Structures are given as C-alpha cells and as structure tokens.
Amino acid sequence: MKTLTTALILPLLAGPAFAGKAFVSNERGNTVTVIDTDSWEVLTEFDAGNRPRGITISPDGRHLYVCASDDNLIRVFDTETYEELPSLPSGPDPELFVLHPSGNPLYIANEDDNLVTVTDVETRTVLEEIPVGVEPEGMAISPDAGIVINTSETTNMAHFIDTETFEIVHNVLVDQRPRYAEYNHDGTKLYVSAEIGGTVSVIDLSDDRTGEIVDKITFEVAGVLPEWLQPVGVKVTNDGSRVFVALGPANRVAVIDGETDEVLDYLLVGQRVWQMAFTPDERYLITTNGNSNDVSVIDVEAEEVIRSIQVGQQPWGVAVTPD
Amino acid sequence: MKRLAHALALGLTMLHVAGAAWAVDVTAAVLRLDYPTLAPISRYDLVPDDLAFAGAALATEDNATTGGFLGHTFETTARAVPPEEAEAALEELIAAGHGHIAIHARADDLLRLADAAGDRALIYNVGARDTRLRDADCRANVLHITPSRAMLTDAVAQFAVWKRWPDWFLIHGSNPDDLALADDYRRAATKFGAEIVEEREFEDTGGSRRTDTGHVLVQRQLPVFTQDTEDHDVVVAADASDVFAPYLPFHLWTPRPTMGSAGLRPVSFHAAHEAWGATQFQRRFEALTGRYMQEADYDAWLALRVLGEAVTRTGAADVAEVRDYVLSDAFELAAFKGVPVTIRDWNGQLRQPILLYDGRITVSVSPQEGFLHQVSPLDSLGIDRPESACTAFEG
Numbered sequence: 001m002k003t004l005t006t007a008l009i010l011p012l013l014a015g016p017a018f019a020g021k022a023f024v025s026n027e028r029g030n031t032v033t034v035i036d037t038d039s040w041e042v043l044t045e046f047d048a049g050n051r052p053r054g055i056t057i058s059p060d061g062r063h064l065y066v067c068a069s070d071d072n073l074i075r076v077f078d079t080e081t082y083e084e085l086p087s088l089p090s091g092p093d094p095e096l097f098v099l100h101p102s103g104n105p106l107y108i109a110n111e112d113d114n115l116v117t118v119t120d121v122e123t124r125t126v127l128e129e130i131p132v133g134v135e136p137e138g139m140a141i142s143p144d145a146g147i148v149i150n151t152s153e154t155t156n157m158a159h160f161i162d163t164e165t166f167e168i169v170h171n172v173l174v175d176q177r178p179r180y181a182e183y184n185h186d187g188t189k190l191y192v193s194a195e196i197g198g199t200v201s202v203i204d205l206s207d208d209r210t211g212e213i214v215d216k217i218t219f220e221v222a223g224v225l226p227e228w229l230q231p232v233g234v235k236v237t238n239d240g241s242r243v244f245v246a247l248g249p250a251n252r253v254a255v256i257d258g259e260t261d262e263v264l265d266y267l268l269v270g271q272r273v274w275q276m277a278f279t280p281d282e283r284y285l286i287t288t289n290g291n292s293n294d295v296s297v298i299d300v301e302a303e304e305v306i307r308s309i310q311v312g313q314q315p316w317g318v319a320v321t322p323d
Numbered sequence: 324m325k326r327l328a329h330a331l332a333l334g335l336t337m338l339h340v341a342g343a344a345w346a347v348d349v350t351a352a353v354l355r356l357d358y359p360t361l362a363p364i365s366r367y368d369l370v371p372d373d374l375a376f377a378g379a380a381l382a383t384e385d386n387a388t389t390g391g392f393l394g395h396t397f398e399t400t401a402r403a404v405p406p407e408e409a410e411a412a413l414e415e416l417i418a419a420g421h422g423h424i425a426i427h428a429r430a431d432d433l434l435r436l437a438d439a440a441g442d443r444a445l446i447y448n449v450g451a452r453d454t455r456l457r458d459a460d461c462r463a464n465v466l467h468i469t470p471s472r473a474m475l476t477d478a479v480a481q482f483a484v485w486k487r488w489p490d491w492f493l494i495h496g497s498n499p500d501d502l503a504l505a506d507d508y509r510r511a512a513t514k515f516g517a518e519i520v521e522e523r524e525f526e527d528t529g530g531s532r533r534t535d536t537g538h539v540l541v542q543r544q545l546p547v548f549t550q551d552t553e554d555h556d557v558v559v560a561a562d563a564s565d566v567f568a569p570y571l572p573f574h575l576w577t578p579r580p581t582m583g584s585a586g587l588r589p590v591s592f593h594a595a596h597e598a599w600g601a602t603q604f605q606r607r608f609e610a611l612t613g614r615y616m617q618e619a620d621y622d623a624w625l626a627l628r629v630l631g632e633a634v635t636r637t638g639a640a641d642v643a644e645v646r647d648y649v650l651s652d653a654f655e656l657a658a659f660k661g662v663p664v665t666i667r668d669w670n671g672q673l674r675q676p677i678l679l680y681d682g683r684i685t686v687s688v689s690p691q692e693g694f695l696h697q698v699s700p701l702d703s704l705g706i707d708r709p710e711s712a713c714t715a716f717e718g
Contacts, residue, residue: 093603111603112610114388133392134385135603153600154628154657155389156635171392173635176657177600196657225700227662249661 020279021079022286022320023064024295025052026312032066033311034082035286037279037320040297045312046082049075054096054139055317058121059103064319065121067094067108074106074119079321089126091117096180096317098139098148100163107148107161109136116150116159118166128166132159138192140181147209151178151192158192158203160210170210174201180275182234184258191243193231200231200245202261215261217245217254224250233275237282237300244285244298246273253287253296255303267305269296274316280323288315347393349386349640351630352400352421353379353449353623354436356409356428364569367682375427375449376401377612378620379627384611386631395634399627406432410439417443422642425449425468425626427619430456437462445642447626449619454507457670458706461713466649467672468626469618472507474705475589478677478689479559479582480511481703485691488556492521492579494549494571495561501527505561508583515694520553525567545574552577560584586681589689592621592659593680601659625658625673629666632656650716661688662701670713674701 020037025048032048032055035041049068056065057079064077067090074088074097090097093112100106105127108117116136118128133155140149141163148161151174158181160170175197182191183205190203190211202215219229230248236258237243243256249272255265270289277286278300285298294308295315355375363369371377379399386397400421404412409428413436416424424440426433427450434456437446446465448456454473456465483491491512495505505522512519525548549558549571558575560583562568568584580586594605594615608616608624633645633654648654650671655663660676667674679687694703702708 093606112606134388135600152389154385155392156632156657157389157392159392168392176655176663196661196663197655198663227700 020321022277022279022295022318023055023057023079024286024288024311024315025055025066025317027051027053027290027314027316029313031312032064032077033315035295035309035311037284037286040307040309042309042311044082046077048077049073053316054094054109055319056097056099057319057321058099059101059322061321063121065097065099065106067097069093069095069111074108076121086124088119088121088124089117090119091115091126091129095137096139098141100141101143101145107139107141107150109139109150111135111137114152116148116161130161130166130168132161132168133157138178138180140183140190142183142205142209143185143187149181149183149190149192151181153177153179153195156194156197158190158201172201172203172211172213174213175199175216179232180234182236184236184240185238186240189236189240189258191234191236191245193234193245195230195232195248198226198229198231200234200243200256217256217261217263219245219247219250219254219263219266221250221252221266224252232273233287235276235278235285237278242300242303244276246276246287248272248274249291251289253285253298265303267298267303269298269305270294270308275318277318277320279320286318286320288318290314290316347390347395347634347638347640349390349395349397349423349630349634350400350419350421351379351383351397351423351425351627352402352416353425353427354409354412354416355401355403355450356406356426356432357403358406358429363565368565371614371617373612374617375425375619375623376403377608377614378616378622378624379425381608381611381620382624382627382631386627386634389631389635393635393638395638395640397627397631397634409436413439413444422640423447423627423630423645425623427623430460433465434460434462437465440464442642445646447629449622449626453503454706457672457711457713459712461670461715463671463715464646465671466626466629466646466666467670468629469622470589470591470675470677471672471705472504473510474672474675475677476504476507476511476583477514477704478589478679479587480508480515480517481689481691481694482587482679482687483517483557483559483582484515485693488580489517490520490553490555490557491517492523492549492552492555492558493519493561494523494525494558494567496564496566497524497526498564498566500563501561501566504563504584508559508561519559520555523548523552525562527564527566541570542574545570546576549574550576555579557582558586560586587679587686588681589677590680591618591675591677592616593618593678593685595680595683596659596678596685598685599659599661604659625656625664628656628658629673665699665701667702667708669708669716670706670711671716672705674699674704676701677704
C-alpha cells in the first residue's frame with residue numbers, strides 16, 4: 001500500500017519542481033559534483049568530459065550544459081539521472097556560455113579562436129559564428145534577450161552583439177583581462193570584471209541597449225596585496241541592491257551596494273574564488289574555490305559565509321536548478 | 324581625405340567604441356641579429372629559424388584583431404641580419420616608416436643601434452639582459468621588455484632566501500658574460516642576505532671542453548671539481564655561455580639543489596606555463612607556429628603587445644606619444660603572469676614577475692611572498708630607482 005501511495009504521489013512531484021541541486025564543474029578533475037542545496041550534502045560526482053568549465057541549466061531544470069573545453073564540445077546531462085545526453089557542437093575550446101532565457105539557443109565563447117558560436121540546442125547545430133576579440137570569455141544576455149555580451153580577455157573589450165543579426169553593434173574598452181559580464185535584473189546596468197585590471201566597470205544602459213562606462217569599482221583589503229584583488233565572477237540580486245564579486249586569489253567575495261557601486265564588505269571564502277551562483281530563492285550564494293577544492297555557501301541576507309563543502313579537483317563553475 | 328572618409332564610415336558601422344576610434348596604421352619591425360654560435364648543450368635549446376619573429380607574429384595577430392574594432396591596422400616586418408649589416412637594416416626599416424622596432428641583439432649592438440635610431444624610433448629590447456643597459460648605459464629611446472639579469476638573479480635569490488637556503492656555492496664560467504652574471508648573483512646575495520660561502524670558476528677551455536666528451540668523463544670530473552667546499556645549502560650556477568651548468572645537478576660532490584643556469588632557472592616565460600590563462604596563449608602560439616614558445620618569442624610578443632595596447636588606448640602610433648603613454652601611470656597590460664605589467668619610468672624596464680622553471684613546470688614565481696616594496700612588489704626585482712645610475716629618463 002505504501003508503495004502505491006508513493007507511486008501516486010511521484011507523478012505530481014515530477015516536472016520542474018526538483019529538489020534544489022547545485023552542479024559544480026571540476027576543471028582538473030574532469031567531473032561534476034552535485035550538491036543538495038537543502039542539506040548541503042554532496043549527492044554524487046560524475047564524469048563530465050575533459051576540462052569542464054562553463055556550466056548552466058535549462059530554464060525547465062532538466063538539462064545540464066557543460067563546456068568540455070578540451071573535448072571542443074558542450075556535454076549535456078540529465079539533471080535527475082545524470083545520464084549523458086547527445087552533445088552539442090560548440091566550436092573549439094568552449095569556456096563560458098550563456099543560454100537564451102527561453103532555453104534556446106546557447107551563445108558560447110571559443111577562447112582559442114576569437115569566436116562566439118551560437119548553437120541551437122534542439123537541432124544541435126551551429127547557427128552562427130561571430131568573430132570577436134582575442135580570447136573571448138565572459139558571456140551575458142540582456143533580460144530582453146536583444147543583446148549578447150562577450151568579453152575578450154586580450155582585446156579588453158565588452159562586445160555588444162545583436163541577437164537578431166548576430167552583428168557586433170557596440171564595443172566598450174574596459175580594463176585588463178575582462179573575465180565576466182553580468183546584467184542587473186532590469187537590464188539598466190552591465191557589470192564587467194577585469195581580472196588583471198582589478199576593477200569592475202559599470203556600464204549604464206538605462207537609456208539605450210548600448211552604453212558607456214559610468215563607474216569603475218575598485219577593491220582594497222588591508223593586508224592583501226592589491227595585485228591579488230582580481231575580480232572574476234559577478235552576481236547581482238534580483239532587486240539590484242547587492243552585487244557580489246569574486247576576487248580570485250584574494251580569497252574573498254566583495255559585497256557591493258547596487259545603487260551606489262560602493263564596496264560594503266569582503267567575505268572570506270575558499271582559495272582562488274572564481275564563479276558563483278544564487279539558489280533560486282536567493283537565500284544562498286555558492287562560490288567555487290579552485291585552489292582549496294571546495295565551494296563556500298554565503299547567506300545572502302546575513303552577508304555571511306555559513307559553510308564550505310569539499311568538491312572535486314579545481315572547481316570552476318556552478319549552476320543551480322531553478323524552482 | 325580618403326582616410327578620413329574611411330574613418331567616418333567605420334564610425335558609422337560596427338566600429339563604435341568609446342574613446343579613440345580613428346584610423347591608425349601601425350607598422351612595427353623586429354630586427355634580429357644572428358651571431359655565429361656553438362650548438363647548445365641540450366637539443367631542447369636549439370634555436371628555431373623564426374625565434375622572436377613567431378612571438379611577434381602572434382602579437383601582430385592579437386593587435387590586429389583588437390584593432391579591427393577600432394579602425395587600427397597592424398603590420399610587422401621581420402628582419403634577421405648578421406651584426407655587421409644591422410645598421411643598414413635599421414636605416415632601411417626607419418626609412419620605410421617603422422617607428423617601433425623590437426631588437427634581439429647583444430648589448431653593445433643594441434646600444435649602437437639605439438644611438439643610431441635616436442628619436443626616429445622607439446626601440447624595444449627583447450634580447451639583451453645585461454643589467455648595465457638599465458643602469459649607466461640606459462638610453463631614453465629604449466624600452467627593456469626582456470628582464471635584466473639583475474631581475475633574474477634577484478628572483479633566484481628571493482626563492483633561496485624564502486627556502487632558508489642562505490649559504491651559496493657559486494660556480495661561474497670564465498667568459499665575460501658569465502662573469503657579469505656572477506656579479507649579478509653576488510649583488511643579489513648581498514641584497515637579500517644570502518652568503519656566498521664558496522666560489523669557483525669553471526674554465527671554458529674552448530675546443531677541448533671537458534663537457535664535450537659526454538657523460539662518462541663528466542661523471543668523473545664534476546664531483547672532483549665540486550669537492551672540498553665550505554658547507555653550503557645550494558649551488559648557484561652562472562653559466563651564460565651554456566658550457567657546464569646543465570651537468571651540475573646529480574654530478575655534485577655534495578648533493579645539493581642547483582639554481583641559476585641549471586636546475587631551477589629564472590625565465591621570462593616557458594612553454595609549460597599554464598597559470599593565469601596562459602594555456603590558451605600557448606595554444607594560440609602553437610597553432611600559429613607549430614612549435615613551443617621560447618623566451619625570446621614571449622619577449623617579442625610582449626613588446627608588440629605593449630605597442631598595441633598603447634595604440635588601442637590612445638589612438639596614436641607616434642613614437643613620442645606611445646613612449647609617453649607606456650611610461651605613464653595609465654599604462655598597464657595583462658601578460659599571463661597574474662599581475663599587470665608596467666614600465667619603470669626612470670629606466671624603461673618592464674616590471675614583471677619571473678618564473679622559476681625546472682625544465683618541466685613552473686616551480687615558483689618571484690617576487691616571493693614577503694618581499695615588499697614601497698612602489699610595487701615587482702620593484703623588489705632588479706636595480707631599484709635609488710641605486711640606478713640611469714639619467715636618460717630624467718626631465
């Protein structure tokens with residue numbers, strides 16, 4: 001009888017409402033670690049191809065996409081069974097990507113080839129290859145999906161790509177080695193981190209879909225060499241009030257006022273912190289710490305680190321299932 | 324007028340960038356002086372035909388890709404000549420409009436060419452590491468992209484001191500370059516509180532080099548050469564001539580680590596370096612050239628990237644404007660070494676970390692933790708402003 005009840009209930013639970021899971025790509029371990037975001041237990045670790053870096057999840061929560069950089073393709077996994085599904089073509093050395101809010105297509109940065117590749121995740125075909133600057137890395141898409149941003153690490157630009165025409169419509173020179181780009185929720189601001197420049201450029205988009213730098217956020221921590229304050233991952237809360245910036249070898253995440261661009265605090269996390277992801281309710285922010293092989297969990301409201309969880313070798317990126 | 328129309332057209336299409344979007348055509352050159360030399364001890368150190376040129380070619384591609392968004396074009400001419408033809412080659416390059424010339428040459432030739440160029444060209448030194456070129460023999464029109472020997476020896480000294488290996492056994496060669504390198508190690512030891520407790524000269528006896536006869540003799544001779552020394556923590560080899568140092572590890576009388584010209588070597592870059600995004604840089608170089616990167620390639624790449632970055636940021640390629648910009652506080656550049664590189668405005672030396680390399684991996688990177696400096700930790704490497712005799716950059 002009990003089995004029958006379970007069987008009846010299960011179909012109701014199926015669908016998008018999975019238990020919360022964080023997927024962490026382990027660049028050196030060639031695996032993905034799965035973490036339960038309620039219990040913070042590691043559920044499993046599975047093989048994810050060679051040099052997994054960029055990682056994201058489809059809006060319906062079913063598919064996990066992983067840039068398998070050294071396999072030159074995107075590996076796809078079922079987020080429930082962890083079974084590998086047919087791969088997607090990506091162009092050479094995919095590093096980071098961003099998914100269209102509808103779930104298709106995928107915009108992929110090809111680090112070795114100065115290209116952004118647009119891949120249809122349904123037909124598994126390349127729709128377009130867009131030439132960009134040297135060493136493309138950071139990828140972001142505007143909330144209205146009209147513009148895709150790519151940052152090129154050696155050219156030091158944020159390229160604004162029209163998603164209709166696949167043409168670059170605008171470029172903004174930023175500081176050395178731009179790693180990551182992130183829009184705020186209403187698309188009025190774009191944040192671009194520059195790892196070697198040590199800054200986050202704030203680009204104002206309140207009047208237009210393209211814009212210029214209006215502010216540069218800089219960082220300062222007593223006792224930490226300025227050279228070690230290397231901004232990489234950036235995440236903005238839905239209400240835009242807080243911006244979190246991972247500071248790489250400084251082992252800290254900066255908390256920034258989203259209105260004034262002022263740094264409010266620095267949270268000590270694991271070593272060489274790179275990428276981050278919120279849980280869907282934004283209660284927690286998870287950071288990947290590449291040198292200590294763990295992730296840190298930040299309580300977003302309290303702005304405190306509450307725990308760290310050991311994962312695989314050299315964690316790079318993290319994605320959390322949607323609600 | 325045609326240029327102007329072109330620039331306007333570009334401005335109206337995709338090339339919309341804040342700041343300096345104006346057509347600029349940048350023509351640079353790499354001038355390499357080829358000297359008659361003996362074969363290296365290791366085949367891994369064979370000199371490829373496109374040494375330095377390959378790095379310059381990659382930088383030119385990088386610059387051109389970036390320039391494509393700004394209306395800047397980049398071209399680089401590569402010339403390899405014997406030393407006696409260098410001045411004529413320089414004149415030809417200048418006459419053809421090359422204002423930015425990377426030179427891979429020995430110190431005296433570099434000085435001769437720099438003086439001949441005067442203010443007609445900005446010279447990027449990508450080969451001569453002699454400390455004196457950054458000191459009493461500095462020139463206002465020379466930027467030293469390659470690190471000085473003082474920077475390299477300081478990088479080794481910092482590591483030894485960090486390891487608490489203060490007592491050194493210095494073995495140097497007998498050629499002038501070896502003696503100059505030994506001087507830099509003596510200076511580095513004093514600077515960081517190490518002590519040279521034993522010092523020996525390994526004489527380069529020319530055609531009948533003891534090391535020529537292969538491992539059998541070496542295995543017998545080197546232990547004898549290195550016996551009866553004061554107690555020491557480490558052997559420091561100063562062998563700029565590549566005569567004996569690679570044989571030292573494993574053939575010493577007293578088993579100690581070797582650093583300097585063998586064992587743990589200070590380098591500007593090496594082909595196994597992967598940190599700070601270097602993997603993708605190595606791959607781009609290998610795809611372009613079909614071989615591994617050498618230090619001279621990195622130095623030449625960096626020289627032309629310094630130029631490219633100046634053009635990108637200022638929209639100018641004029642010698643004086645580029646020089647002013649790269650010597651200013653505004654200039655910084657990412658160079659796959661974890662921190663921005665900048666240029667000392669008092670002697671033209673590019674500040675950069677030095678990789679400590681064992682032949683396979685990056686073992687460490689100097690400056691070491693704890694070696695602080697009031698301007699930048701990078702200034703703990705090499706001669707510092709207060710002790711520099713360079714006056715060419717004043718005023």
